Amino acid sequence: MSAAVYDEPYKLPAGALALAVHGAFFALLYFGISWQALPPQGMVVDIWDSLPEMKSDPAKVVPPEAEQAEPPKPVEPQKLAEPVQPIVPPKADIELTKKKKPKAKPVEIRKPAELKKSVELKNPPVEQKKITEAEKAQQAAQAEQERVHAEQAAAIGRVVDEHRARIVAKIRRNIVMPPDVPDNARAEFDVTLLPGGSVLSAKLTKPSGKEAYDSAVERAIFKAQPLPLPSDVALFNKFRELHLIFSPRE
Amino acid sequence: MNVTQDLSFIHLIENASVLVQLVMGLLLLVSLMSWWYIFLKMFAVRLAVKQSEDFEESFWNNSDLIKLYQSTTAARGDAGSMGRIFVAGFAEFVKLKKKQGMDNSAVMEGTRRAMRATYQREMDNLESHLSFLATVGSVSPYVGLFGTVWGIMNAFRGLSNVGQATLAHVAPGIAEALVATAMGLFAAIPAVVAYNRYAHDVTRLSSRFESFMEEFSNVLQRQS
Numbered sequence: 001m002s003a004a005v006y007d008e009p010y011k012l013p014a015g016a017l018a019l020a021v022h023g024a025f026f027a028l029l030y031f032g033i034s035w036q037a038l039p040p041q042g043m044v045v046d047i048w049d050s051l052p053e054m055k056s057d058p059a060k061v062v063p064p065e066a067e068q069a070e071p072p073k074p075v076e077p078q079k080l081a082e083p084v085q086p087i088v089p090p091k092a093d094i095e096l097t098k099k100k101k102p103k104a105k106p107v108e109i110r111k112p113a114e115l116k117k118s119v120e121l122k123n124p125p126v127e128q129k130k131i132t133e134a135e136k137a138q139q140a141a142q143a144e145q146e147r148v149h150a151e152q153a154a155a156i157g158r159v160v161d162e163h164r165a166r167i168v169a170k171i172r173r174n175i176v177m178p179p180d181v182p183d184n185a186r187a188e189f190d191v192t193l194l195p196g197g198s199v200l201s202a203k204l205t206k207p208s209g210k211e212a213y214d215s216a217v218e219r220a221i222f223k224a225q226p227l228p229l230p231s232d233v234a235l236f237n238k239f240r241e242l243h244l245i246f247s248p249r250e
Numbered sequence: 251m252n253v254t255q256d257l258s259f260i261h262l263i264e265n266a267s268v269l270v271q272l273v274m275g276l277l278l279l280v281s282l283m284s285w286w287y288i289f290l291k292m293f294a295v296r297l298a299v300k301q302s303e304d305f306e307e308s309f310w311n312n313s314d315l316i317k318l319y320q321s322t323t324a325a326r327g328d329a330g331s332m333g334r335i336f337v338a339g340f341a342e343f344v345k346l347k348k349k350q351g352m353d354n355s356a357v358m359e360g361t362r363r364a365m366r367a368t369y370q371r372e373m374d375n376l377e378s379h380l381s382f383l384a385t386v387g388s389v390s391p392y393v394g395l396f397g398t399v400w401g402i403m404n405a406f407r408g409l410s411n412v413g414q415a416t417l418a419h420v421a422p423g424i425a426e427a428l429v430a431t432a433m434g435l436f437a438a439i440p441a442v443v444a445y446n447r448y449a450h451d452v453t454r455l456s457s458r459f460e461s462f463m464e465e466f467s468n469v470l471q472r473q474s
Binding site (some may be wrong): 009010011013014015017018019021022025029030162165166169 | 260278281282285286287288289290292293294297414416432436
């Protein structure tokens with residue numbers, strides 16, 4: 001039999017259909033998983049919380065400009081007053097020359113006045129700009145400082161959270177689980193720590209209802225000494241009093 | 251690692267390790283090929299069934315075998331497998347008949363052999379690519395699993411550097427790795443379904459051809 005007899009007539013349609021199936025599948029996967037990625041985007045908002053402050057600062061910078069447009073006006077009269085004084089000596093000169101050319105007086109007096117007016121018009125805006133720029137720079141610096149503070153606070157918060165989690169994990173490792181503890185048992189403890197990670201006291205603030213579990217957690221808290229603290233001693237204040245919640249689940 | 255992991259599909263593939271990406275690429279290729287064969291086979295089997303039905307109908311309605319032979323040879327490409335079996339058998343039968351001194355049973359034996367040879371060839375053509383589908387169906391889950399295991403191994407190795415292990419550290423790596431398994435299954439499931447379906451269709455066609463051969467032999471025997 002010749003090869004032509006077995007020639008597949010549907011190669012192209014089959015290929016197109018195969019591609020279409022894959023296209024549909026990947027579209028489904030893409031949109032399906034990006035939909036699931038929305039919750040993490042909600043967590044992005046937490047981090048942006050610090051940034052809106054930055055945005056609000058530039059926003060604050062704008063209204064001051066409008067306010068500053070008015071205050072500089074009092075500055076203008078002062079500068080007007082100063083230039084006016086130099087006008088007087090010319091007058092004196094003019095008085096000296098009065099005898100020779102009396103008609104020239106009014107013209108010369110008007111001219112300086114006009115000149116000064118033009119000077120007034122030119123100079124003040126420049127100074128206004130300088131002032132607003134300086135204030136802008138100040139506010140930008142403030143915003144930066146605030147941002148740096150926020151970042152530092154965030155870093156500290158991260159370290160605190162991490163060590164808190166480590167403390168809880170270490171205690172949890174040491175719990176000898178008594179039998180028949182219901183999953184929803186919740187024991188809450190106020191733990192007072194000493195620098196170095198040893199436990200000064202552990203007070204049960206909210207019993208779980210299962211005494212065996214409460215005492216097991218309490219024993220575990222003391223057994224887990226020294227608790228892991230951050231190497232930065234300055235952060236110890238955040239760990240002096242800890243409110244910890246234990247639950248058999250998790 | 252950030253808390254805000256972008257778990258979108260493309261991001262997962264981009265972040266996977268090179269080997270996992272290779273596995274994913276291989277699986278994508280295999281999946282494309284298997285779907286191509288699935289559609290190819292779908293059209294081929296459908297065509298074969300239709301041609302066989304048409305030919306059987308014209309065979310039983312047409313008492314003149316010579317006329318049927320001529321029309322079938324004229325439409326050689328469109329005659330279908332059954333038509334080709336008929337042509338091979340009838341041509342052999344006529345040739346053997348022309349030879350003098352041939353035993354009747356020997357003529358029938360030769361005709362049968364000729365038909366069987368064509369039948370084998372037709373079956374071979376119908377079954378082609380089916381083995382590929384079977385292989386894809388059985389192997390690609392393992393390939394995907396290999397990619398996943400490798401990805402998870404890497405995820406855990408990265409984890410050893412972190413003191414406090416949280417779910418956020420492991421989750422992205424595992425999600426990346428599991429994409430490979432998903433792709434393996436995506437390639438395998440349709441391939442298995444298609445293999446079973448087409449294997450069944452081809453078996454039915456083959457039994458149909460065989461019964462046709464028997465019936466045609468009887469018709470020839472009656473005429474000889």
